[in-house]
Amino acid sequence: MAALNRYLLQILGAGWMLFLVAGWAIAYSSPGSVVLIDRSYCAPTQWQQVAQAYERHYQTSRLQTVILFNDLSQENLSPxxxxxxxxxxxxxxxxxxxxLSELQRIYPNAQLLNCRS
Amino acid sequence: MKRFKNLRTWFGWWFICGICLSSLWACGGIPSVTSVESADRVLHADLLPKINVEKSLISDAVAQRYTVQKVAEPLPKLEDFPVYGAQPSTDSKITYIEILGSAEKSNGQKQDERWLVSVAETFNAKRVATPSGQTIQVGIRNVPSGTAAQLLAAQAVRPTGFSPSNHLWLQLLQQQGLSSTIVTPRLVPNSAGFVVESTAYQTLAKGGEVTFERLLDAIVSGKLTVGYPNPYTSSASLNLLYSLFWRSAGHHQDRKPLTVAELQSPQVNSVFDAFQKQVLVTTTTTLDLKEIFIRDRQKLQAFPLEYQSYQTLKKLPGFEDVAFVPFGVPHDSPLIGFAWNSPIQKEALKQFADFAESAEMQKLAIAQGFDPTNSLKNTAPPLPSGEVLKAAQSFWKQRKDGGRTVYLSLVIDTSGSMEGARMQAVKSSLRIAAQSINPGNYVGLTAFSDRPTAIVPLAPFDSLQHQRLLAAADQLRADGGTAMYDGIISGLSDLLERKKADPNGRFYLMLLSDGETNQGLKFDQVKEVLAHSEVRFYPIAYGEVNQTELQAIAQLREATVKSSDPQKLQTLFTELFQTNL
Structure with missing residues (x-):
């Protein structure tokens, strides 16, 4: 009886371990998402909308890189x-x-956040 | 008897110990100051109780007797600017021509800033004659480009020629209706650029070639602190301002010149505001910036300069690695003549220009550090209209503080030695310079002699405050000793009070003194409080003054000591107010 219980516990433990490993592999083998943020001039009220949209992305997806850009500059932020x-x-x-076109060509799946969208 | 002797010895020892302990306690001095909060605490607890601040505030009734109508700003006197080469002559065998030349090439006192003077001296020695047989003699008057343009626009001077650092001043003169003819578009090639501290430059260089665009990007994104001089007088600064606006408007793509309407667009405004946030200091001259950079290049990491002045800077020990990033329109030193010139003068000017452009003289220019590469040829912005430049200067004056309020406490010496011309000049200079204060900025005035006297409280500059300042200027009287640090502490306490309510403001204290402190607090007692006050001090050494302590005050923050006398005070006040207020 004791051997049976140990055998069941071993199966159960191994199952949980496999489940965790699979979860970790799925989470970290898929590429994190990229967000492009156009930081050209934006009225403060409109910028708050951009910030809210970013906050939603930040909470729901695994953001890998954020690229800030405008006419003068481009800055890659990671994390x-x-x-x-x-x-x-x-x-x-x-x-x-x-x-913007060049960035979208390099990161075809990137999410774009700007004042005009 | 022996017992009494012992008792006396013991008493003596204890007495000495007591004296020593009391002295130690008394000399313990000012508690340590490590922050603006502790500076404020020490100022109120230890310094203010030691001084007696008299209050003689201008009442509104008195202030309202003064009118704030615009007074014409007196122009600088041409005689104050030295002439090198030939001196003015009325000899009928001589055709004397005088050229107003910009400082980087017309300063006969400095070996690396006297190229145009050397050209004139060599030319004069050759005794070149006009077709009518008169000997041409050339005098070079060293006048900063902005000042010369101001004098010419006001038609206060009539030189034969004018050679500013760049063409922008000519555009401004044209807009103001001055008729002139270009004798040569380029006397000597040169460029303006940002001098960049070596570590900051190397960091930028990791990402590729450091261009003006990349530098601008680093500045506006908060990675670099800069300073620049007054764009109303400095050629490099006017060029920087225009280049910044032109690039912000996106004209690097279509190569079109900037328009006045574009200056008002939020896209351009926002770049200027972001740029201004990184401006550590705006000075009246480039020389001040150079001094601050030499003193502390970790704080001031970049500032605009002429290429040939950069060559001189690089020769200083420890500055071999500073970098130069050129920008804007070339500094080609154009030479213009005027409608009032006689045909002989026109011919003489042309002959002089040809001589200056000769291979021998151009070789001399390269030896003196001028930039022969013309590296900006393909990237230089087109010349804007004078209207755009004028609008850009006004725009700068209005928006330079980026929404931050400026608080200025004027602390003026009214000791007995100020009697006469010195005091008269202070009064008239204050009246004129007050016109350059932006409404909304705070100004107050404290005078000091035996003790400080609060005359105008620190308040927003509006019509009434302007009137108070005019009335205060009228009421200044010279008498008594020089309790300079008492005056500073009194002015500083007002500023620190305001700082509590507006920590983001800009706080300045302008100190004018003509003598050494002989009463009240001493420098050692106030030094730490001044150093941690986060207030910038602008000391003016008025007359023959030992500047050692004033230098020490200026060096507490990014400032320099300004030397002045009654003749030059009005210009200095106006420039300081224009730049800081």
Missing amino acids: APTPSVVRNLTTYGRSNPVR
Whole structure:
């Protein structure tokens, strides 16, 4: 009887272990998502909407990289910044469609957040 | 008897011990100051109780007797700027021509800033004659480009020629209706650029070639602190301002010049605001910035300079690795002549320009550090209209503080030695310079002689505060000793009080003194409080003053001592107010 109980516990333990390993493998083998944030000038009220959208992404997906860009610059942030950092970002300058197209070509699945969307 | 002797010895020892302990306690001095909060605490607990601040505030009834109508700003006197090469002559056998030349090439006192003077001296020695047989003699007057443009626009001077650092000043003059002819678009090639501290440059260089765009990006994204001089007077600064606006408007793609309307767009405004957040200091001259950079390049990491001045900077020990990132329109030193020139003067000016452009003189320019590469040829922005430049200067004046309020406490020496011309100059300079204060910024005035006297409380600059300042200027009287640090502490206490309510404001204390402190607090007693107050001090050494302590005060934060006298005070006040208020 005791041998049977030990055997059952071993099966149960091994099952849980396999379950955890599979979960970990699924979580970390899939690529994290990339978010492109257009930080060209945005009125403060509109920027709060961009920040809220980012917060939703931050909480629901595993963000790997955030790319901030505008006409003057491009900055890759990894790990992804917290929502409060994005909320307090200074927006300045013009949007740059050429840079945006290039980024979307490199990261076809990236989520774009900007003032105009 | 022996017992009495012992008792006396014991008493003596205990007495000495007591004296020593009391002295130690008394000399313990000011408690340690490590922050702005402790500076404020020590100021109130230890320093203010030691001084007697008199209150003689200007009443509103008195203030309202003064009118704030715009007073014409007196122009600088041409005679204050030295002439090198030939001196003015009325000899009928000589054709004398005088050229107003910018400082980086017309300073006869400095070996690396005297190229145009050397050209004139060599030319004069050749005794070149006009077709009518008169000998041409050239005088070079060293006048900063912005000041010369101001004098010419006001039609206060009539030189034969004008050679500013770049073409932007000519655009401004054209907009103001001054008729001129270009004798040569380029006397000598040069460029303006950002001098960048070596470590910051190397960090940027890891990401590729460091261009003006990449530098600008680093600045606006908060990675670099910069300083620059007043764009109303500095060529490099006016060029920087225009280049910043032009690039922010996206014209690097279409190469079109900037328009006035674009200056108002939020896209351009937002870049300027982000840039201004990184501005550590705005000075009246480039020389001040150079001094601050040499003193502390970790704080001030980049500032604009002419290429040839950068060459001089690099020769200083420890500065061999500073980098130069060129920007904007070339600094080609154009030479223009004027409609009032006689045909002989026109011919003489042309002959001089040809000589300056000769291979021999251009070789001399390269030896003096000028930039022959013309590296900006393909990236330089097109020349804007004078209207755009004028709008850009006004825009800068209005928005330079980026929404932050400026608080300035004026602390003025009214000791007996200020009697006469010195005091008169202070009064008239205050009246004129007050016109350069942006509404909403705070200004207050404290005078000091035997003790400090609060005359105008620190309050927002509006029509009434302007009137109070005018009335205060009128009421200043010279008498008594020099309790300078008592005056500083009184002015500083007002600023620290305001700082509690507005920690993000900009806090300045402008100190004018013509003598050494002979009463009240001493520097050692206040030094730590000043150092941790987060207030920037602008000391003005008025007349023959021992500047050692004033230098020490200026060096507490990013500032320099300004030397002045009654003749130059009005210009200095106006420039300081224009730049900081």
